[in-house]
Structures are given as structure tokens and as C-alpha cells.
Amino acid sequence: MPRLTEAETALHNGNPGPRIAMWSRTEPLTLFGAAVSARSWAEIGPTFEWLGKTFSHCRSYQNEVIAAGASGDLAYTVAVEHTTASINGGPPEPYRLRVTTIFRREDGDWKVVHRHGDALPSSETDVVQQLSSAPR
16 A cells, blocks of 8 residues: 555656556556546556646645455455645645555566546546546
8 A cells, every 4th residue: 555655646746657667567457537547558558647747746645445355366445535736737636536446466566457536526526627628
């Protein structure tokens, strides 16, 4: 979990590198993002690069794990992410996402193979609209 927190904080400060490093390159890979979805590394990698250009000035990030488990070479977390960051150069604003992440053990390391995030009802829908309208 510390590595996930570091990766998400870095992404929200404009650096997608740590998140990119956590992801597998072995298909199948899927991303059901709050604003953008992708499948296969050919789509997911550029999506993370774009997100890195979209976010900045992360004031806080907390991954509130609701449930987690592992069996064999698969694991998952179900969490609420609490983030305060700037989108498209605007003032940093707080938002929350419900996030399910699936990991696969590859060569002894846990790699992300799926992420599904959606905004919790309320003003968070404004964040999704901002991300959805950001130039790609």
C-alpha cells in the first residue's frame, strides 16, 4: 500500500512514472477510469501520461481501504481515494473516488492489471466533468 500511495501522490503532482511502473505489461489489462477508460498497454500508458499532464499541486492523497484480499497470484483492493489536487491548472480541489484495483503477481512482484474508479455522488461529478473536458 505505501507504493500505491506514493504512485498516486506522484501522479497527482504531475509525475505518472511511479503509477506506470506499478502496472503490468502482460495482457489482459483494463482501465475503467472516472473520466477515461482504456484497454491494453498501448492505450493505458498514454492515458497515464495524459493524466500526469492534467494533475498538479497535490495537497493530499489518502487511500481508505474498505476491503482487500489475495488468493494465489491475484489480489484486490476496494477503497475510497480522498485527493486534493489541481486539474488543468485550476485551484486544488478535494474529490473522492471509489476504486477497485486488481493485482497479479508477476515474477514475485504485484502488478496492477485492472483499475475501476468512479466519483462518489456530490460535487465530485464536477471533477469528472473537468477531466472529461481536458484536452488530450
